[in-house]
Amino acid sequence: MSKGARAGLVLVAFAAAIGLILFGIFGYLRTSPPVVSAVPAATQPNTVNVTMQVDGAVGVGPHPTWVGYWIQGANGQYKQTTLFTVPVNTYVHVKLYEYDSGGALRNPYWGKEIGTVGNAITVNGQSVSLVNSYAGNGVAHNFDVPGLGVNVALPGVNGEAKNFCEVGPCNPSEAHNLIEFTFYSGKTVHNYRWQCFIPCGLGYLNGNGGPMQSIGYMAGFVEVVK
Amino acid sequence: MAIDMSQSTGVGQSGGAGGSTAVRWFARGNIVSATILGAGGWFFGHWWGNVIAGHYASVQNSGTNDVSWLLGAIFATVAWFIGLGALNHPIAKLWGGEAPMPEKKDKYSLWEYFSYSTDHKVVGIQYLFAMLLYFFVGGLLALGIRTELLSPTYHIWGPDTYIEIVGEHGTMMMMMMTSVIMGPFGNFLIPLMIGSKRMAFPRLEAVSFWFTVPAFFFLLSALWQGGFQSGWTGYAPLSIQGGVGQDAYLFSFSLMAMSMLAASTNMVATIINFRAPGMRWSRLSILTWGMITTAFTMILSVPVLIDGLYVMGMDRAAQTSMLYGQHGGSPFLWENLFWFFGHPEVYLLALPGFAMTTEILPVFARKPIFAFKTSVAGMIGVATLSFFVWQHHLFASGMNPDMRPLFMLSTELISIPTGFLYLVGMGTVWRGRLRFNVPMLFMLAVFFNFLWGGITGVYNSDVPVDALVHGSFFVMAHFHFTIMGQLMFAVFGAIYYYTPLLFGIKLSEKLGKIHFWTMFVFFNSTFLPLFIVGWLGQPRRVFEYAARLQTLNQWVSISAYGLGLSLAFFVVTFIWQLVVTRPKSEPNPWDSRGLEWQVGIPVPKDNFERIPVILSSPYEYGNPNAGPMADLTPSISSVGSDV
Numbered sequence: 041m042s043k044g045a046r047a048g049l050v051l052v053a054f055a056a057a058i059g060l061i062l063f064g065i066f067g068y069l070r071t072s073p074p075v076v077s078a079v080p081a082a083t084q085p086n087t088v089n090v091t092m093q094v095d096g097a098v099g100v101g102p103h104p105t106w107v108g109y110w111i112q113g114a115n116g117q118y119k120q121t122t123l124f125t126v127p128v129n130t131y132v133h134v135k136l137y138e139y140d141s142g143g144a145l146r147n148p149y150w151g152k153e154i155g156t157v158g159n160a161i162t163v164n165g166q167s168v169s170l171v172n173s174y175a176g177n178g179v180a181h182n183f184d185v186p187g188l189g190v191n192v193a194l195p196g197v198n199g200e201a202k203n204f205c206e207v208g209p210c211n212p213s214e215a216h217n218l219i220e221f222t223f224y225s226g227k228t229v230h231n232y233r234w235q236c237f238i239p240c241g242l243g244y245l246n247g248n249g250g251p252m253q254s255i256g257y258m259a260g261f262v263e264v265v266k
Numbered sequence: 267m268a269i270d271m272s273q274s275t276g277v278g279q280s281g282g283a284g285g286s287t288a289v290r291w292f293a294r295g296n297i298v299s300a301t302i303l304g305a306g307g308w309f310f311g312h313w314w315g316n317v318i319a320g321h322y323a324s325v326q327n328s329g330t331n332d333v334s335w336l337l338g339a340i341f342a343t344v345a346w347f348i349g350l351g352a353l354n355h356p357i358a359k360l361w362g363g364e365a366p367m368p369e370k371k372d373k374y375s376l377w378e379y380f381s382y383s384t385d386h387k388v389v390g391i392q393y394l395f396a397m398l399l400y401f402f403v404g405g406l407l408a409l410g411i412r413t414e415l416l417s418p419t420y421h422i423w424g425p426d427t428y429i430e431i432v433g434e435h436g437t438m439m440m441m442m443m444t445s446v447i448m449g450p451f452g453n454f455l456i457p458l459m460i461g462s463k464r465m466a467f468p469r470l471e472a473v474s475f476w477f478t479v480p481a482f483f484f485l486l487s488a489l490w491q492g493g494f495q496s497g498w499t500g501y502a503p504l505s506i507q508g509g510v511g512q513d514a515y516l517f518s519f520s521l522m523a524m525s526m527l528a529a530s531t532n533m534v535a536t537i538i539n540f541r542a543p544g545m546r547w548s549r550l551s552i553l554t555w556g557m558i559t560t561a562f563t564m565i566l567s568v569p570v571l572i573d574g575l576y577v578m579g580m581d582r583a584a585q586t587s588m589l590y591g592q593h594g595g596s597p598f599l600w601e602n603l604f605w606f607f608g609h610p611e612v613y614l615l616a617l618p619g620f621a622m623t624t625e626i627l628p629v630f631a632r633k634p635i636f637a638f639k640t641s642v643a644g645m646i647g648v649a650t651l652s653f654f655v656w657q658h659h660l661f662a663s664g665m666n667p668d669m670r671p672l673f674m675l676s677t678e679l680i681s682i683p684t685g686f687l688y689l690v691g692m693g694t695v696w697r698g699r700l701r702f703n704v705p706m707l708f709m710l711a712v713f714f715n716f717l718w719g720g721i722t723g724v725y726n727s728d729v730p731v732d733a734l735v736h737g738s739f740f741v742m743a744h745f746h747f748t749i750m751g752q753l754m755f756a757v758f759g760a761i762y763y764y765t766p767l768l769f770g771i772k773l774s775e776k777l778g779k780i781h782f783w784t785m786f787v788f789f790n791s792t793f794l795p796l797f798i799v800g801w802l803g804q805p806r807r808v809f810e811y812a813a814r815l816q817t818l819n820q821w822v823s824i825s826a827y828g829l830g831l832s833l834a835f836f837v838v839t840f841i842w843q844l845v846v847t848r849p850k851s852e853p854n855p856w857d858s859r860g861l862e863w864q865v866g867i868p869v870p871k872d873n874f875e876r877i878p879v880i881l882s883s884p885y886e887y888g889n890p891n892a893g894p895m896a897d898l899t900p901s902i903s904s905v906g907s908d909v
Contacts (some may be wrong), residue, residue: 047846054838061406066488069410069427105329231419233810241507243328246591249507250328253495255424 053101073121073256075263076111078132086130093118093216094181094194094209098257106250107140107181107240108257110209118209122234122260130225131157132262134183134192137208138217140240142196150182150238153221155190161209161221163195171195181240185262187232190223231263291577297380304480309346312338313467314343324585328509332583335513343480343521350382350476355469370871382476384468387869390454391768392475394761400482401754402837404438407431409830412823418811427702428809430493430511437485437498437515439749441522443477444564444611446757447618448529449475452557454768456533458862459551459870461878461896462543470528477525481518485669486512497807499604502597506581513582513893516575523572526614530561530568537561542896544880551860551884552635555642556621560614566653567610574603601663605656612748613652617645618844619753620687622760623709627694628708629763634885636693640686647683655680661729662736670729677727684720686711699888703856708759711786715751719744722797737807740800746793758785758836766851769844770867777839781832789830795822804809859895862883876900 050214078088098108098120110118110231126132140252145151151171153161160169171193173179180196197204201215210216236258239247251257292299315334325331347353358365370385371378379392410431414422423431450863453471457464465471488494488511495510496504505512537550537558578600585594589600610897628635635641657665657673691713700706722744725731735741758781766772799818806812811819843849854863861884865873878896886892 045844047842050845053841064489065410069423069431072424076653103329105327231421234426241328243324243326243330245503245507246592248503249495250330250509252491254426259425261421 041061044121044127052165060264070083073123074113074119076113076119076121076124077124079114080127080130081152088126088130089135090124091135093208093210095205095210096140097207099207099209101256102145103251103254103257105243106254106257107242108208108251110259116143118208120256122258123263124260125263125265126225128225128229128264128266129227131222132225133222134217134220136183136194136221137210137212138180138194138196138219139205139208139214140180140196141204142173142176142180142194142201144178145173145193145238148173150191151179151193153192155185155188156221158246159233161192161219163217163219167220168195179238181236181258182235182238183234185223185232185238187230188223188226188262192219192221194219197248200209225262225264229264229266231261235259235260273507284851295349295354295382296532297350299351300346300349303349304342304346307341307343308338308523310338311336311341314341319583328631329537330510330665332510335510336517336579336583338446338514339484346480347473347476352382352469352473352476352510366609367806372868372871375517382472384472384716385871386453386457386465386468386471389471389475390450390452393445393449393453393478396475396478396482396769397442397449398837400438400442400478401446402833403486403619404435404442405833407435407438407831409826411435412826415604415811415819416823418813418816418819421809423809425809426493426495427493429497429807430489432807433494433497433515434485434489436495437519438482440498440611440615441485441519442482443475443749444522444526444614444752445478445529446615447622447760448484448533448557449478450565451553451760451764452529452533452618455764456536456554456557457540458865459554459884460537460540460545461861461874461880462540463872463874463877465532465538467532470532474525474528474532477528481521481525484514486520488512488518489657489804499608500578500600501604502578502581502595502600503591504599505578513579516578516582520575520579521574521834523568526564526568527572530564532562533557536564542878542880543674544896546880549880549883551625552638552641553621553625554617554626555645559645560617560621563610563652565619567614570603573606574600574607577603598663598665601660605659606653609656609659610649610652612745613648615749615753616684617648619712619756620691621645622756623712624687624691624694624761625860626705626759627691628698628885628887629856629860630701630703630709631695631698632701632887633694633698634883634887634889635690636696637686637690638706638883638885639728641690644683644686644690647686648680651676651680651683651840655727658727658732661732674727674729678724679749681720681724681727688716688720703762704773704782705856707782707786708755708762708808711782712752712755712759714848715747715755717749717788718794718797719749719751723748723781735800737805738800739796739804739806742806743793743796743800746796751789751793755785755789758782763856766853766855767862767869768866770851771843771849772828772851772855773840773843775851777835777843781836784832784835785829788825788869790831791825792822792829795825814830858884859886861896864894864896864898874898 064247078090080088093110096107097105100120109122110120111124112118151173153159153169160167171179177196177198179193181194183192197215197217205214241247241250241252244250282828312334315331315337319325319331319333355365367384374388379388383389414428491511491514492507492509494512494515496508537554577588581589588595589597591597624635624641653678657669658677661670726744761772795818799815802815804815853867876899878898879900880896881893882895884895
């Protein structure tokens with residue numbers, strides 16, 4: 041083989057290696073769930089609304105059996121994600137449809153509603169400041185943003201209900217709790233991690249692992265932007 | 267199928283199997299048939315695993331099936347070896363046929379470097395390129411880590427992806443790099459250094475290399491399967507609750523462990539039994555001593571790792587709970603099994619690095635090795651003591667506090683034989699007629715770098731200090747100085763040094779010096795500040811950190827890019843010179859006395875026309891009365907009954 045041909049071969053090999061690396065980075069490692077942006081209405085400049093649902097099985101993607109979140113985008117369509125942005129210095133009003141069943145907490149402290157306006161939430165219209173997980177359907181999940189001091193316990197639904205939603209995305213005709221709360225986004229631009237701290241990864245040891253450690257399921261980010 | 271049943275043929279030989287040329291080609295075994303059969307094995311095992319465990323509640327709830335993953339991997343690996351032709355020999359023997367070793371050649375085609383070769387020189391070169399590939403993939407992952415740490419708040423990766431990258435980087439480096447000297451240089455050089463025509467077990471040698479290929483791909487595949495949040499240490503319960511990426515970790519580690527066992531068994535048998543007449547223990551090259559002490563350490567420590575990985579696999583796939591405390595098991599079981607391998611493993615990395623350094627130093631200092639026996643004693647001392655220090659990794663684990671002083675003492679003790687190795691190097695260059703060629707620069711850098719790693723290691727071994735710095739970047743900087751700063755600098759120096767022997771070309775001094783100085787400066791610029799970062803409290807494996815540490819982290823990240831560019835420069839210039847410009851080397855360009863350099867370039871197919879008779883030490887530099895190291899064409903009478 042001539043020197044020129046060998047040089048050409050080496051250059052092609054280098055180009056292929058670089059292409060493979062870029063594909064690995066941008067085709068897989070840099071992929072992430074979509075981001076939903078919450079923007080205030082002109083009439084309420086310091087308030088945004090975020091609507092989400094929690095399903096026992098998201099029903100789509102690489103792990104359809106995993107528990108996870110859907111968040112409603114600006115066009116009303118739900119997206120299977122846990123990433124959303126809110127403006128700085130804003131009250132974030134969350135309307136959350138809980139479709140998953142609950143149970144008793146290993147640590148009752150997680151039943152306390154903290155960091156929301158009034159340190160309370162409403163569950164199907166009733167104000168609640170502490171969820172007793174040993175009564176009713178227990179607690180399904182919590183929405184916890186340590187950086188903002190927010191911990192919201194989310195009461196579950198009856199897993200034996202005839203209209204229990206088995207696979208997401210779920211709709212309001214199926215058994216659910218409508219949970220509403222408001223928290224303040226703070227004065228600092230920051231990307232806050234949020235997480236469910238109630239082990240709910242079915243099929244994993246102690247309920248941890250799987251969806252509990254994965255963005256797009258039970259962990260996400262709320263990014264506070266200007 | 268790839269099993270050649272013909273009684274008249276051996277591994278890799280054309281034989282009398284019927285059918286078309288293509289069928290015979292496929293049946294003899296090669297990487298194409300191995301890949302095809304391996305893929306088939308994967309799908310079969312995966313299907314079977316789903317039949318067995320698809321209805322388990324844990325599988326249905328989690329959507330992941332460890333049984334099917336592990337069975338897929340096992341069948342894929344067996345089929346891979348069938349496809350390579352690895353079983354042709356035992357099956358031919360079972361059928362009563364002869365299975366001779368394939369003929370060696372003076373020159374092999376490129377394609378034959380992708381075959382199941384039993385020629386130690388081919389295996390050495392296979393190992394060299396594979397190890398460099400594994401190292402550079404691990405290095406790219408390191409750049410991914412440093413890119414994320416440019417900012418404490420702006421994220422390039424998600425937190426789960428970040429920890430995947432960290433775990434993958436650590437495992438790739440710690441697991442695959444155990445063979446970075448024994449694989450390429452041990453296999454290629456040891457028969458030449460001891461005066462043998464081959465290794466003791468050529469098929470074991472081949473299998474040791476071909477284990478590393480599926481190990482690499484299975485490990486890399488974890489990135490696409492959710493990774494393994496346990497990191498390279500694989501502690502329970504993280505290792506039990508992880509997804510199938512954790513299966514990739516344990517399976518690839520198992521394959522690599524078997525590779526290490528095969529390689530080290532072969533190495534020990536070769537060095538003990540295949541030495542030429544006159545090759546006394548005192549005349550062995552120091553690299554050979556390094557290989558045999560490393561191999562013995564591997565043989566004694568690696569089975570313990572395999573046992574631990576088996577336990578982990580059973581916990582994950584068969585629902586036992588040997589490592590899970592709440593169900594009666596104990597996470598300490600894994601921690602002890604793992605570190606009983608893991609701490610000797612650190613020396614499996616360091617010992618070959620020191621051996622290579624001590625091998626090359628006298629050539630460029632034109633002096634014998636200073637205190638040769640002390641150097642050997644240092645290696646044996648490190649290898650022995652390495653089995654008595656493992657619990658210093660568990661100081662902060664809740665272990666019995668009464669055990670801490672014992673392991674603190676044994677860890678401090680190991681600095682004595684390590685100091686032997688260091689001082690032997692210093693003594694060798696003292697008042698030498700130094701030649702600052704590229705290999706020598708790398709070897710001198712080994713001592714500079716190891717000083718940082720060694721001294722901080724002494725402090726890390728003290729319980730009070732360890733309690734402060736455990737899990738921080740301080741420890742991370744320490745082991746990067748001892749492993750990358752020592753081992754990898756020795757490897758690059760060895761590549762520049764042995765390229766004439768391996769490929770018949772001599773790499774450019776000018777390009778080599780550019781590579782060396784950029785690598786040396788950026789390596790230290792990357793890792794020295796990490797001692798400070800760690801001391802100021804930044805933990806490892808966490809992708810967010812205190813804002814006050816951003817400047818230091820940015821300095822480190824930018825230096826890491828410089829280090830990456832330096833290594834990329836090496837890759838480009840090395841491949842370019844090897845493939846395109848091919849600067850021809852004269853025989854023995856460094857004027858070495860080593861036996862390996864006396865056989866000529868390229869190395870003859872059987873290494874030696876006759877088994878040589880060894881006459882003196884390879885390190886008699888500066889001795890005007892020293893004769894040649896060996897008689898390469900001995901008469902029968904001079905050899906006597908040893909032939």
